[in-house]
Amino acid sequence: MNKLKIAVLLLGIISGLRCDFLVGAANNYKTISISDKSVKVGNTIFSASHSENPGYLIYAEKNGVKKLICSGDVGFTIITNGEEVFYKVSSIGGYKNTVYRKQIDSGISNMLFSVDSYSFDLWGYWNNKLYYVKELDPGQFCSYELDTGDINVLMDNVTEAHQYGRYFITNPYAGAPAIGSLGLYDANKDKIKTISKKCFAHNIISNRIYYVNISKTEIKKFYKRKPYRINVYRCNLDGSKKKKMLSRKINGDISKIGKKCIKYWDKKGKVHTVKYRG
Secondary structure, eight states, X not given: OOHHHHHHHHHHHHTTOOOSEEOOOXXXXXXXXXXXXXXXXXXXXXXXXXXXXXXXXXXXXXXXXXXXXXXXXXXXXXXXXXXXXXXXXXXXXXXXXXXXXXXXXXXXXXXXXXXXXXXXXXXXXXXXXXXXXXXXXXXXXXXXXXXXXXXXXXXXXXXXXXXXXXXXXXXXXXXXXXXXXXEEEETTTTEEEEEEEEEEEEEEETTEEEEEEXXXXXXXXXXXXXXXXXXXXXXXXXXXSOEEEEEEEEOSEEEEEOSSEXXXXXXXXOEEEEEOOO
16 A cells, blocks of 8 residues: 555544544534535524635525535535634635635624745634634644734644534644644643653544554655554543553554544455453
């Protein structure tokens, strides 16, 4: 299996298994990933389709009435409570990104702020703040205060920031497997914590973080397609109660990090399951 296939295979695990409906709610706000599937938030159904120009057409259907919310290069996500929508539109070339707030019923839209960056994604809402990442591999994790318009850089070396309630789980790389720092931002306390400096892959299950640590020496063996040692840990969303679940050598590509086991493919494509002791 070549490196490109490995990168595609592990993309979901390394990025925290990003899905069509991301967990992240405060006052009923949800972060919705753009896709061809319909998603209901409150009494409103959101859907998307590809436009003739680069980007998407985003619709909201409420009480049987379907309205176009936004179009163009709107990125991967929008944030909504079913009554209003936060979204971004990138300019041609993608360098200037402008964030808007739109009321679904009235159609009134207000421009909130702009960011100059070749990569920009909205990642969540909490306590009247929008959270986003600008730049890529690595970028900066930032917040925008809706009341004051203040922008704060919260963390450097971040590419993705998946929201789980008040917590944002951050990692520096997306795509090809690599060792990075798995971080945690507590939006209630405005505090940062490092979960692991040697994280190779992770998953969030039932409000717990399951992650795989690997050393620089062992990842060289991985790239050479030789057996390499992994250490699997589990902790709570706030980083507490860390527990070592597994330490052993494997020879293949991690396909799943579960509550009770880890799965990987060997060179011949056979799936192996290794159960945790704890």
